[in-house]
Amino acid sequence: MEGCQQTLESFSWRAESIYPDREIVARTHEGKQRYTYSEFTDRTRQLANALDSLGIEHSDRVGTFCWNHDRHFETYFGVPNMGAQLHTINPLLPDSHIQYIVEDAADKVLFVDPSLAEKLASAYDPDAFESVEQFVIIGSTVPDLPLEPLTDYESFIEAEPTEYDWPNVSQDDMAGMCYTSGTTGKPKGVEYTQQMMWSHTMAMLTPQGLGIQDSDVVMPIVPMFHVNAWGMPFAATAAGAKQVFPGPAPEPADIAHLIEEEGVTIAAGVPTVWLGLLEYMEENECDLSTLDSIVIGGAAAPKAVIEQFDEFDVSVVHAWGMTEMSPVGSVANLTHDLQDAPYETQLEKRGKQGIIVPGLEFKVIDDDGREVSWDGEAFGELLVRGPWVTTEYHERPEANKADFEGDWLRTGDIVTVDEDGYIELVDRADDVIKSGGEWISSQELENAIMAHDKVSEAAVIGVPHERWQERPVAMVVVSEEVDRESLTEELKKMLRGEYPKWWLPDGFNYIDEIPKTATGKFSKMDLREQYGDEELLEENAPTEAAPGDR
Incomplete structure (x- = not known):
């Protein structure tokens, strides 16, 4: 006998029913906004009615081009709960990628932040955006841009009723969509x-996940356009936590x-976010007591970041x-068994x-x-599978063949696993440096270098070497x-004390900034294109030791 379907609507129902007065707070273009789960769920029903009125049907895709705020959060539940599919678009991607993504997904509606409207307009192409039937600005005014038809969010939903009969959505229906950075x-x-x-x-709610509880105040700094803000808005709603x-x-x-x-208790973001906060705290008084x-x-x-936050009694997870x-x-x-280690x-x-x-399950x-x-030394590629791991890409059969083995996802990450089962990322398969037939972890060297104050x-990055195939060169910002x-x-001197001589970078090249990908990661591809030649080796110190010299 089949039980209830495993769908997102159960999370918003629980938040509204048990935690109706719990707050949702947002820093927006128009100042700080706050309301309750009860008011939030009313607005998701208004949004669903507005999309219905527009003719959005089951499985249609609704795109967002937005930062982290309350109105974006409303689409997280209003769209999938009505049976449509929420497609979060990264606004930091190149225009050509945005055009490809909108055309490939065939989005019917696009919700756009005011500060991102010009960016979307610059990417706008009538052919690529042919499927889009409505643009909606998340603000109170409508800018003069070549996006037709265009309205503002409040006008789009304000006349709609706060009652809506959610359909019986199947757990197999598509609820979300996100594109890799390409x-x-x-x-x-x-x-x-x-x-x-x-x-x-459900996994994020467990103590072995993130352990979010109803007493928490959750702030996802990781963008909501990037893989569901790591799932935190859904987990916080399911828990009945306050969200910021x-x-x-x-x-x-x-x-x-x-x-x-706001008394934030748990927040999430990439390392550069926390490095920036630590630098800010050096010159400003900050209260992190909550x-x-x-x-x-x-x-x-970087371990140095973990140690610095430990000094403030803040645990880095x-x-x-x-x-x-x-x-x-x-x-x-x-x-x-490590609590007292x-x-x-x-x-x-x-x-x-x-x-x-x-x-989840994995193998290396x-x-x-x-x-x-599992000895902490043997390298290999990480493969994973489980109920929330995809087994195919949208209309990309050639990528499916390369990146999947049955229900196993080939992650492209090179890792080791220690005797306690802790996975350590050595490098991306594209970034690991192979010198004289031996592997060098670019990531481990980066973390060691960034530990210097x-x-x-x-x-x-690895640069070509006539004898050793590749040699590491460090690009450093000071x-x-x-x-x-x-x-x-x-x-x-510091690296000599930690690593074999043949691991040491053959050069230290000082640059103004490390280029970033659209998701805030270091872009090794851009670095290799700009600096990846043997001149870096010739301009700097020669190789200090052969890879076989331990």
Whole structure:
């Protein structure tokens, strides 16, 4: 006998029924806004009625081009609860990618932030946007832009009733969609069923996930256009937690003020967000007393960042995932037998990508397809499978063939697994450096270099070498007053104490900024295109040791 369907509507129903007065707060273009779950769910029903009136039907796609705020949050439930599919679009992508994504997804409606309207207009192409029947500005005024037809959000929903009979949506219906950033080709569309998003949410609520509770105040700084803000808006709603949305392009000061003013207990973002906050705190008084934990994903969390937040009694929770995984796959929570371990042991575990969350399975294979040992040393590619892991891309059969083995997703991440089951990302398959037949982890070198207090950012790339195939070169960002020659010697000395000689970068190249991808990660592809030639080796110190010289 089949039970109830596993759908998102159950989460919003629970929040409205049990926590009707719990607050939702948003920093917006028009100032800070706040309302309750009861008012929020009324507005999601108005939104569903408005989409119905427009003719949006089951499985139609509704796109968003928005930052993190309350109106974007309304689409998170209003769209999938009516049986349509929410497609969050990354506004930081190149215009050509945005055109491809809108055309490929065939979006019927696009919700757009005022500050992003000109960006969308610059990407607008009548052929690529042929499917779009309505543009909606998330604001009180409608700008003069070539987006037709165009209205504002309040006008779009205000005349609609707050009652709506939600349909019996199947757990197999598509609820969400997000495209990969397309750093190695065209972006790939990943679709999420109701059941995938429901399962991911339940995993995030467990103590071995993020452990969100109704007493929490949750602030996702990770963009809502990037893989459902790591699923936090859904998990917080399911838990009945207060939610705080930081709005358009928040600066460190905005983040600090929201934590203080709203009593944030858990927040999430990429490492650069937290590096920025730490720098801000060096010159400004900040009260982080309510903040229990921050979730770091998207890139490895430098141990120095973990240690600095420990000083403020804020726990850094390291997590890993992918667009294809809805997205969280592992979380670096400490197991019970590590609770009393020495601090350095705990720090080592917390700096890894963590333990696979309940509900997923993984394996690590070598170049011959054999599983590697869990000894913390053997490298291999990570494969995962589970109820919220996709098994195909939207209309991309050639990518399906390359990236999936049955129900296993080939992540493209090179990892080791220690004897306690903690996964550690060594590198992306495209970024790991192979020198003289041996692997060098660019990511591990980057984290070590960024641990130096004079270094703001660092990325390590492999450049061609006539004898050794590839050699590592470090691209480093420092402030103008830093003596770069002295720093180079300090970095070399520091790395010699931690790594074999053949791991040491053959050059330290100082640049103004590390280029970023549309999701805020370091763009190794751009660095390789700009700097990846042997001149960097010739201009800097020669190779200090052969890869075989241990």
